[in-house]
Amino acid sequence: MLPFSRVTIIGLGLIGSSVARAVKANMPNIRITGYDADAMVRERARPMGFCDDITDNAATAVIDAELVILCVPVGAMAMVAGQIAHDLPAEAIISDVGSCKQSVLQALSSALPHHVIIPAHPVAGTEKSGPEAGFATLFKGRWCILTPPENAPKSAIEQLSTFWRNVGAEVDIMDAKHHDMVLAVTSHLPHLIAYTIVGTANDLEEVTQSEVIKYSAGGFRDFTRIAASDPVMWRDVFLSNKEAVLEMLQRFSEDLTALQRAIRYDKGDELESMFSRTRNIRQSIVEQGQDDAAPDFGRKH
Numbered sequence: 001m002l003p004f005s006r007v008t009i010i011g012l013g014l015i016g017s018s019v020a021r022a023v024k025a026n027m028p029n030i031r032i033t034g035y036d037a038d039a040m041v042r043e044r045a046r047p048m049g050f051c052d053d054i055t056d057n058a059a060t061a062v063i064d065a066e067l068v069i070l071c072v073p074v075g076a077m078a079m080v081a082g083q084i085a086h087d088l089p090a091e092a093i094i095s096d097v098g099s100c101k102q103s104v105l106q107a108l109s110s111a112l113p114h115h116v117i118i119p120a121h122p123v124a125g126t127e128k129s130g131p132e133a134g135f136a137t138l139f140k141g142r143w144c145i146l147t148p149p150e151n152a153p154k155s156a157i158e159q160l161s162t163f164w165r166n167v168g169a170e171v172d173i174m175d176a177k178h179h180d181m182v183l184a185v186t187s188h189l190p191h192l193i194a195y196t197i198v199g200t201a202n203d204l205e206e207v208t209q210s211e212v213i214k215y216s217a218g219g220f221r222d223f224t225r226i227a228a229s230d231p232v233m234w235r236d237v238f239l240s241n242k243e244a245v246l247e248m249l250q251r252f253s254e255d256l257t258a259l260q261r262a263i264r265y266d267k268g269d270e271l272e273s274m275f276s277r278t279r280n281i282r283q284s285i286v287e288q289g290q291d292d293a294a295p296d297f298g299r300k301h
């Protein structure tokens with residue numbers, strides 16, 4: 001049984017186009033309508049064929065939708081919800097894929113107070129953007145976290161869970177505040193660190209840009225991949241999840257100061273014991289079934 005027969009995707013970039021492609025691959029009988037605010041994106045996406053129809057405005061895209069998924073940067077959720085409010089069918093479920101959940105829940109609840117809202121976050125992505133970057137297997141074996149408000153109907157949560165399971169994801173349900181705290185440390189802080197370290201290396205006067213490129217092996221190269229992530233998306237993530245990110249950043253800089261002191265005062269034992277602890281954490285992540293190979297890291301199976 002298909003959970004929905006008509007789905008609308010707003011925002012046809014990496015995640016929106018991946019959702020559409022995954023639906024086409026796994027539930028081909030679902031009719032997909034798409035919309036993107038960027039006319040060039042709409043033009044490029046049409047011949048790619050992952051939507052049955054791409055409209056030229058947001059309101060038209062939702063007219064007969066059973067499920068609408070907002071796949072736009074988190075700072076744009078409120079505006080899009082306002083644009084579709086008048087035309088969204090009363091019984092439609094509204095969801096999203098944003099990387100932070102409290103701000104999105106607030107934005108959607110105030111623009112659409114009478115609709116069923118179930119925010120979601122597929123914890124899967126890459127550093128790339130745009131409809132060309134999407135692919136159908138992105139969500140395979142990855143977690144998709146749903147953060148329904150307390151009054152969300154169980155049947156709607158179940159329908160959306162089935163939708164995500166059918167595109168290959170494992171579903172977890174969490175309170176939005178807790179989600180934002182967990183993701184602040186597992187995703188947002190690592191991005192902030194990558195942006196910082198790549199910027200710092202690039203600014204060093206004693207090291208030329210060509211040396212940074214030439215000798216960027218191993219660890220630094222991994223940081224440059226993360227630091228190439230979409231600037232608009234990440235600007236919005238940090239501004240929307242400000243409280244949790246600042247809290248994690250505070251703890252991180254205290255731990256960094258402790259390491260700094262250990263280096264300054266030749267406390268080799270402290271350094272070794274810290275690095276042994278983190279090595280064990282990595283080991284237990286791998287043992288929990290998450291693949292050791294970098295491209296698959298974070299997958300459930």
Ligand SMILES: NC(=O)c1ccc[n+]([C@@H]2O[C@H](COP(=O)([O-])OP(=O)(O)OC[C@H]3O[C@@H](n4cnc5c(N)ncnc54)[C@H](O)[C@@H]3O)[C@@H](O)[C@H]2O)c1
Pocket residue numbers: 010011012013014015016035036037038041071072073074076079080097098099100121122123124125126127128129130131230233237
């Ligand atoms: N990139 C990742 O790794 C990743 C992973 C999980 C979740 N997310 C979340 O998914 C969402 C989309 O990210 P993405 O990586 O697909 O970005 P993207 O830049 O590839 O795509 C976003 C698309 O939204 C469109 N858009 C922007 N404002 C709009 C508006 N007002 N109305 C309609 N369309 C609009 C843009 O034109 C663009 O095509 C974000 O909320 C992000 O936090 C991203």
Ligand SMILES: O=C(O)C(=O)C[C@]1(C(=O)O)C=C[C@@H](O)C=C1
Pocket residue numbers: 098099122123124125126127186187188226229
């Ligand atoms: O693999 C990557 O490139 C990602 O950054 C993906 C990643 C993450 O931090 O894990 C980024 C943001 C999301 O909201 C979910 C997934």
